[in-house]
Amino acid sequence: MEFIKRFEDRAPVYAKVYREPIVNRFANVGGGKETEMFERGKFFSNVYELYMYAAMLGLKKNYRIPLESVETQKFIEIRDWKTSTELVRFITMALIARSNLDMNELENMEEAQVERTLTELKDLLEEYANGGFDLIYTKVQDEPYFFENEYCFVEMLGEGI
Amino acid sequence: MVINSITLTNFQCYFGEMKFEFKAGLNVVIGDNGAGKSKLYDAFYWVLYDQVFDSLNREFKKTNQVKGNLVSDKAKALCEPGEMVKTEVEMVVYNPKQEMEYTLTRSYTVSKNDSGVLRQDPESNFTILKTDKFKISRPMVNQADIASLLKGILPDDVKPYMWFQGEQVDSLIDFKNNSTLTHAINVLSDIREFDFFEEVSQKAYEAAEKEYHRRLKEASSDTRKNEELENQKQRIQRDLARLEEEKKLAAENLTYAVERKDLLLNKVDDAQQIKSLNNRESHLKERLKEIDERLVKMKAGINKSLISRNWILKGAGSLVDMFAEKYDIYSQTRNRQEAAFSAKKEALDELYKEFRLPVDVPEPIFVKQMLEKEHCLVCDREAPNGSAPYLKILELLERSKAHKQKPKPEPITKHDFSKEFKSLYQNGLSLQGMINHADHEIRTAIGDILESEAKYKEVKGELDSIQREIMEAVNASSVSSIDSSIDIVNEFQSQLEAIVSSEKKLDRLKYEAEAKQKEGKKIDEELKGLSTGKISPILEEKKNVLEDFRDIAKSTRERVFNRLILQLEEEANHHYYSMTAENKSVRGRIKLEKQANGNYMPKNLDSEGRILTSINDSNIILIKLAVIMAIISAKKSSPAADLYPLITDAPTSKFGDNYAIGFCRAASQVYSQSIVISKDFYNKPDLQQRLFSEAGEKIGNIYLIEPSLSEEVQREHRDELEVRLTKIR
Numbered sequence: 001m002e003f004i005k006r007f008e009d010r011a012p013v014y015a016k017v018y019r020e021p022i023v024n025r026f027a028n029v030g031g032g033k034e035t036e037m038f039e040r041g042k043f044f045s046n047v048y049e050l051y052m053y054a055a056m057l058g059l060k061k062n063y064r065i066p067l068e069s070v071e072t073q074k075f076i077e078i079r080d081w082k083t084s085t086e087l088v089r090f091i092t093m094a095l096i097a098r099s100n101l102d103m104n105e106l107e108n109m110e111e112a113q114v115e116r117t118l119t120e121l122k123d124l125l126e127e128y129a130n131g132g133f134d135l136i137y138t139k140v141q142d143e144p145y146f147f148e149n150e151y152c153f154v155e156m157l158g159e160g161i
Numbered sequence: 162m163v164i165n166s167i168t169l170t171n172f173q174c175y176f177g178e179m180k181f182e183f184k185a186g187l188n189v190v191i192g193d194n195g196a197g198k199s200k201l202y203d204a205f206y207w208v209l210y211d212q213v214f215d216s217l218n219r220e221f222k223k224t225n226q227v228k229g230n231l232v233s234d235k236a237k238a239l240c241e242p243g244e245m246v247k248t249e250v251e252m253v254v255y256n257p258k259q260e261m262e263y264t265l266t267r268s269y270t271v272s273k274n275d276s277g278v279l280r281q282d283p284e285s286n287f288t289i290l291k292t293d294k295f296k297i298s299r300p301m302v303n304q305a306d307i308a309s310l311l312k313g314i315l316p317d318d319v320k321p322y323m324w325f326q327g328e329q330v331d332s333l334i335d336f337k338n339n340s341t342l343t344h345a346i347n348v349l350s351d352i353r354e355f356d357f358f359e360e361v362s363q364k365a366y367e368a369a370e371k372e373y374h375r376r377l378k379e380a381s382s383d384t385r386k387n388e389e390l391e392n393q394k395q396r397i398q399r400d401l402a403r404l405e406e407e408k409k410l411a412a413e414n415l416t417y418a419v420e421r422k423d424l425l426l427n428k429v430d431d432a433q434q435i436k437s438l439n440n441r442e443s444h445l446k447e448r449l450k451e452i453d454e455r456l457v458k459m460k461a462g463i464n465k466s467l468i469s470r471n472w473i474l475k476g477a478g479s480l481v482d483m484f485a486e487k488y489d490i491y492s493q494t495r496n497r498q499e500a501a502f503s504a505k506k507e508a509l510d511e512l513y514k515e516f517r518l519p520v521d522v523p524e525p526i527f528v529k530q531m532l533e534k535e536h537c538l539v540c541d542r543e544a545p546n547g548s549a550p551y552l553k554i555l556e557l558l559e560r561s562k563a564h565k566q567k568p569k570p571e572p573i574t575k576h577d578f579s580k581e582f583k584s585l586y587q588n589g590l591s592l593q594g595m596i597n598h599a600d601h602e603i604r605t606a607i608g609d610i611l612e613s614e615a616k617y618k619e620v621k622g623e624l625d626s627i628q629r630e631i632m633e634a635v636n637a638s639s640v641s642s643i644d645s646s647i648d649i650v651n652e653f654q655s656q657l658e659a660i661v662s663s664e665k666k667l668d669r670l671k672y673e674a675e676a677k678q679k680e681g682k683k684i685d686e687e688l689k690g691l692s693t694g695k696i697s698p699i700l701e702e703k704k705n706v707l708e709d710f711r712d713i714a715k716s717t718r719e720r721v722f723n724r725l726i727l728q729l730e731e732e733a734n735h736h737y738y739s740m741t742a743e744n745k746s747v748r749g750r751i752k753l754e755k756q757a758n759g760n761y762m763p764k765n766l767d768s769e770g771r772i773l774t775s776i777n778d779s780n781i782i783l784i785k786l787a788v789i790m791a792i793i794s795a796k797k798s799s800p801a802a803d804l805y806p807l808i809t810d811a812p813t814s815k816f817g818d819n820y821a822i823g824f825c826r827a828a829s830q831v832y833s834q835s836i837v838i839s840k841d842f843y844n845k846p847d848l849q850q851r852l853f854s855e856a857g858e859k860i861g862n863i864y865l866i867e868p869s870l871s872e873e874v875q876r877e878h879r880d881e882l883e884v885r886l887t888k889i890r
Binding site: 002003004043044045049052053056059060083084086087089090092093094096097098102103104106107108109110114150151153154157158 | 460469472574585607610
């Protein structure tokens with residue numbers, strides 16, 4: 001599992017601009033019981049769950065925004081996204097599907113090239129997540145009341161997909 | 162006594178001199194709010210008791226506490242520096258038996274010094290002038306005579322029942338205090354004389370009994386035995402006294418429990434209904450809480466399922482397909498590469514596969530020995546140098562060398578991620594089923610939430626409706642709140658239990674007392690048996706006669722009291738019916754009910770003897786007034802009815818016209834003189850006419866009092882205030 005392990009050792013970032021309006025608002029940053037967390041209006045138990053949600057949103061819509069020249073916020077390595085390994089693997093698969101990566105070529109690359117490719121794949125994850133955050137942020141701006149709904153993120157899954 | 166007149170000079174709102182003359186029978190002073198009615202009542206009080214009622218603090222105050230406030234503001238305003246103003250109330254009373262007239266005058270003075278500063282006297286001044294039938298007047302100076310006269314006009318203990326304001330009626334006959342009626346009867350009847358007889362007879366009997374026993378002891382043949390029996394008897398008497406105390410206590414408890422039960426009786430049905438509604442409310446609140454908690458969990462769960470149930474993959478099936486395509490190309494290439502690699506490897510293997518024996522078998526050292534010996538040690542045959550067997554043996558040695566030079570095939574690729582790519586593909590495929598099913602799961606979960614929300618709304622609706630019902634029930638009932646309804650039901654239950662237990666206790670105490678009395682009598686017999694017969698039979702007879710006398714006094718007092726109660730009840734109902742004659746609503750019947758502790762309580766019963774629960778405040782006041790009147794009228798021989806005038810301020814303030822007329826009519830019949838101060842007849846000429854005709858020949862004088870300030874601007878200035886007095890009959 002060298003390829004997957006090396007990819008999951010990487011820690012992706014997100015645009016800092018989303019920290020307050022999205023991440024801190026919807027993800028349970030401080031911990032606490034799940035029901036209490038929900039009553040405080042937090043829909044995700046961890047930041048990485050929200051990140052996976054955003055990444056999948058971008059991946060499904062094939063909507064990505066590069067994070068060039070924006071201030072970013074780092075968080076934990078992918079290997080520590082413990083809630084669901086199968087989801088993490090699905091995202092990895094989807095990234096390969098959406099990327100220009102030639103898997104056969106990859107196997108014939110020099111070590112330094114493989115490292116670069118893995119970093120590019122992580123960058124791609126960040127871009128799709130950034131696209132997802134952009135979609136959420138736009139919704140927050142356009143329809144603030146939408147997020148008063150207790151299962152807004154479930155409903156949002158069905159939109160335009 | 163009859164009050165002939167009262168004259169107010171500069172007294173409070175009465176500016177100048179105002180004289181009210183009264184006759185025997187019903188006198189009425191009519192006035193609107195603020196016209197000076199209560200000040201007139203104050204004037205009666207002040208002249209006799211040197212006190213006025215402070216309506217702000219709800220208490221009587223003496224002159225030295227109110228001082229200049231007694232004096233008319235207008236009179237003070239008109240008082241020039243260096244002058245003085247005197248406030249005065251003069252009341253003339255007449256004693257028809259003695260044919261004597263008394264003029265009671267109380268005055269109080271303030272003065273202005275040259276700078277206009279008001280100086281107030283510390284106390285009022287009081288004089289009484291006694292005028293006989295020959296019109297010879299003398300001032301009364303002897304304090305004992307004055308006290309006796311004042312007592313004759315209105316004794317302190319009778320005062321509350323003869324002179325009262327409307328708001329005091331409640332406390333005069335308090336339905337919550339079962340000794341109030343007994344107290345009133347004691348004050349207004351001669352029943353206290355019987356109490357005195359009872360007390361005297363008891364003491365006489367005790368003395369006779371003591372003497373008898375002393376003699377019995379002296380005449381005893383066995384003083385030791387006698388002493389022993391005496392001791393036993395004393396113990397029994399102590400026990401009897403203790404039992405009597407216990408009986409009193411149990412009777413008090415029983416009375417209280419019955420009284421509370423009766424009071425609660427009219428509320429308990431409402432309270433039970435409210436309590437049952439309250440139980441339903443609690444149940445619904447619990448259900449609502451459960452649904453709410455479930456909803457919170459469901460809603461939290463639905464968000465959790467985004468990750469735990471992989472819902473975020475909803476609609477991501479195409480990504481699996483995309484990867485599959487890519488993976489297909491990859492795996493085909495990979496397969497080709499692997500096939501080429503296998504072919505190369507197989508060729509090499511083939512190349513080295515012709516040898517039957519494995520490489521280095523037999524070991525080269527043995528092979529070399531075989532070549533030197535030209536003999537095959539494996540098959541034990543000759544192998545001469547250059548022969549075919551010799552060459553075969555030599556080949557074995559060559560093969561080992563050749564094998565060491567076998568080329569390794571080139572690796573397929575530099576890295577092999579195939580297994581990882583495959584696992585990613587398989588992971589995608591395994592989630593494909595869930596991706597297809599996500600929509601259904603989400604719909605089901607949201608459906609469950611919507612269903613629970615609908616349930617929540619339904620239960621909330623039920624709860625709102627129950628709460629409305631409770632509010633309505635509380636408003637429509639005599640119960641003030643839900644909490645008190647629970648208290649009422651609980652207390653009603655506990656009072657019922659208290660009644661049963663008190664009754665049982667009373668029965669037990671009665672039985673114990675009877676047993677003790679029998680025991681006492683037996684000891685008496687034994688004591689008597691010890692006597693040598695030297696005791697005078699007169700002494701024994703005296704003891705027996707006094708015992709009978711005591712019992713007679715006791716039962717007579719009880720009989721008289723009970724007869725008085727029956728009479729009172731009859732009179733009270735007579736007055737009650739008379740006062741309520743014109744009103745057609747349910748009024749019930751007054752019943753003076755005996756309590757376990759011997760006291761009586763007025764109850765209002767329906768025709769079937771059940772306590773009436775639907776009577777209004779006016780009826781309750783009327784019942785109280787009827788009972789007070791009954792005490793006066795039932796005892797015509799009592800001086801209370803004949804000699805003391807009734808003076809009452811606003812007794813009918815809570816009444817409608819019919820009840821007001823009814824009260825005045827009854828008062829005119831009961832009291833030899835009554836002075837009723839009221840606003841009920843103000844500006845009601847028709848009602849006034851009814852009053853005149855209803856009271857008939859018992860009507861006395863009727864006055865109208867009105868404030869003189871008519872202009873709006875004047876009403877702001879108390880300095881202009883005075884009262885206009887008009888005699889309208």
